[in-house]
Amino acid sequence: MEDADPAPLELEEYSHFGMVGRYTAGASNLPFFPLRSYFETDLPKANPLIRPIRSPFGEETVYAVPPLKPDVTIVHAQRADADGNTQMWGLLGCQKEAAFAAERVIVVVEELVDEAVIRADPNRTVIPGLIVDAVVVEPFGAHPSYVQGAYDRDNHFYRDWEAISRDAATTAAWLDEWVYSVSGRAEYVEKLGAERVASLRPSGQAPSGSVDYGVYK
């Protein structure tokens, strides 16, 4: 990146909370989101879109970040129904906010489930089908990342990736072998090999247990 290779990248400097705030503003149709970060740092100098805003109550000033509305947000989840109602457990990051902020949403899931599975536990729903444009059923689709309860983070891959991504030629070679030359995800997973896939499975189950919503007629 420092070498502008292959091309200079345009950067907007934010912090993690700043990005969360930007997605939250985008999802909420707010013109800005306020947070206490950035004060007495060089970030507002590096990024003129981080701007001070004075509280209308008292003397305090906080910083505001602008809304972010992605053209497309792609999220990966454990399960969705055919209407796109999506449930996740484990770390949620800001996938929900990024989905609500986006123009279009693609949900990639490990498993397509019946609507009844979703409706049995409505508090577990993170993204409603209402905002989902496409559901892609792609088991093992998050590799080399992980899916809680389904498979582990492939730390091996991330270590290898450091060397692969160090120059353009090795990166291109990897892309050619693992992305452009495979017909789809199924072939990618096959190419990884059953042994590697098996090695990434959790060593045991950790069931959440079931709660009762009750029937109210």
Add this chain to the structure above:
Amino acid sequence: MEDADPAPLELEEYSHFGMVGRYTAGASNLPFFPLRSYFETDLPKANPLIRPIRSPFGEETVYAVPPLKPDVTIVHAQRADADGNTQMWGLLGCQKEAAFAAERVIVVVEELVDEAVIRADPNRTVIPGLIVDAVVVEPFGAHPSYVQGAYDRDNHFYRDWEAISRDAATTAAWLDEWVYSVSGRAEYVEKLGAERVASLRPSGQAPSGSVDYGVYK
């Protein structure tokens, strides 16, 4: 209230979203919370604490509400462990925000559970024990309101309450009989009677089902 009986009440006029924003600001240590409500309404005139705030991006103005930090927030939930880690399902309202905003938090639960029950489903935790000062184990403690999966809203009571609350004498009489004259909640429930309690139980179970978090060693 119009008659200032027994005493004039001080009112601050907000909307529901405004109150949610106030608790959210309180929980987040923000000096205000922005929202699109109130424009072209009489609420900012009725309540000078609803104030316009100009976005630092573009021409838009939104309204800001001030943070609310209750001295005490009391929430009712299905279950907590002895450390106060609290799980709920069903409607959450803004109990979480009100708890995080408060100086002190009291959690009233239907059931005290082992820490392992909580840790088996961490995405279900709404309030961490970290902010909880006291756990009160009080089955049927939300009556005349409901607890999802445990008992129903006692609509009968709410209908009766309209008449009871219409004047000071009937209200005082009710308070005397149902609050001051009972030794505690257990006696209140006993006084309600087994039949009424039974009539408020859900007519069947609606289990959430269990999900797997996986063991990662």
Add this chain to the structure above:
Amino acid sequence: MNKPRVSSSSTPGGPGGPGASNSAPGGPAASSSTPSGPGASSSTPGDPGAPEAAAFTRSEMMIVAAARELAGQRVCFVGVGLPNIAVNLARLTVAPTLELVYESGAFGAVPARLPLSIGDPTIVTGATAVVSMFELFSFYLQGGLVDVGFLGAAQIDRFGNINSTVIGDYEHPKTRLPGSGGACEIAINARQVFVIMRQSKRSFVDRIDFRTSPGNLGGAEAAARIRREQGWLGSGPSVVVTDLGIYHFDESGEMRLESIHPGATLDQIRETMGWEPKVAEPLETTPAPTPEELRLIRQQLDPDGAYTK
């Protein structure tokens, strides 16, 4: 935001996964948890002098007419009170796939009985999603995902501005009403607003005592400008249904009577509002409630007559 496409790599280019099913599980069943209500409705039936008047009350006609307006809508934010029964009737009749949103946090609710409050466990069991009020108001409502915000009101003016705060002066009210609740933000953020209320000289007024929810302000032009300038996603009020008729809004932003209920007369309409109403030509007559609509209201949704008395 149409039906999502479902694809799977195991059937590339194929017909995709299992077909989408729209049928809501756990459909409503007979309500019976509140058996000892005030008994059958005692309201006045439609004007007995008019031959069209069937055996239904004005409240029933109002609820039925309001429900029918929801045909073709996808997402409805359900206000407290009369909207609740109208929207639930719509889900059982003209709008079976309507997604019900309750501000307490339920999306895609499929209540097995008519909830008597927005805080009722029956709107949770079987719902598509249950979320915090912060998320519901921020992402669903203010984010622009609600097609229709359905409100009740104490007072309304010709431009659809609504009062649900006080009758009389704010500082010394004659009657203190419940206040905004979510009505202020629903009116601003829902793509369009439907209103259901009984009309009278006290409720259909030339000047509301307090503006809780903006409608078309002083007229369509001013309202459109404010909405554009302030980045609101909603376009304001579009339907008002009363116990006498159905109003839409004309190009000037003013209410116009589109349909009069069977049994009601234009004189009754005029006697129960604080301004001279605009009337569509030709003025339609609202089709009377069908036996099925009446059965659903009387036997299933409101056997105690809480809404129709």
Add this chain to the structure above:
Amino acid sequence: MNKPRVSSSSTPGGPGGPGASNSAPGGPAASSSTPSGPGASSSTPGDPGAPEAAAFTRSEMMIVAAARELAGQRVCFVGVGLPNIAVNLARLTVAPTLELVYESGAFGAVPARLPLSIGDPTIVTGATAVVSMFELFSFYLQGGLVDVGFLGAAQIDRFGNINSTVIGDYEHPKTRLPGSGGACEIAINARQVFVIMRQSKRSFVDRIDFRTSPGNLGGAEAAARIRREQGWLGSGPSVVVTDLGIYHFDESGEMRLESIHPGATLDQIRETMGWEPKVAEPLETTPAPTPEELRLIRQQLDPDGAYTK
């Protein structure tokens, strides 16, 4: 915010419900999911000329010293990199009830192995709570519930101001670093900030190239004023642990060497920083790692030497 009192009406005035148990379930077990690592650590052990130097590396001493600083703390926000292993060692030794917060959304994490990323499923299973990043940053961190924010850094100055964004000029950097991540807000909002980093002329600098995270700014007085005026809940940096020693901050807000690691010398300290260090009198010597601390690092937390190489 001490241990909550538990009461139950069935035992009024009695001893309350079942006693609170502080034992974390699912304690860590031997890590073995990444068996083919780069092998044993190849780092330089403590200066072999010093008689105190035991068989441990400087990195091990740094991690052990950092972990020990967490004794008595309750809630720690775990930064990416070195803080991760230090905090997890603390949980296994001096701070068994320490609540680990990961910015990806886990609170009260009990990782069964050392997570190699803040996005790792082992920090979820068995955690007390898993929440959205919005909630974690807003309510837990900005809301003032984090006692210690534990950060790594590329550059630090004498007042504890931190750079993790760029080396060189921002517009044309010599090295582009990962950027703030959560470091900016952790420094501002955590009640106090601990830093762990190797010290060198390039990292302990007179002037940082970019201020990502505010420390004591230009001194304690200015920092206290800003923090008060702006309503920050944090009080800034309090501990810096390096591969050579442990620094606290004096009343002027400047770093002061409190303890030197066994095997390190004051000359080494001076040669690896860009200003003349303040040194406490008397200067303590950090107790060497215990065999148990070394066993935990080598066999359990970092058998591949990812952090200690």
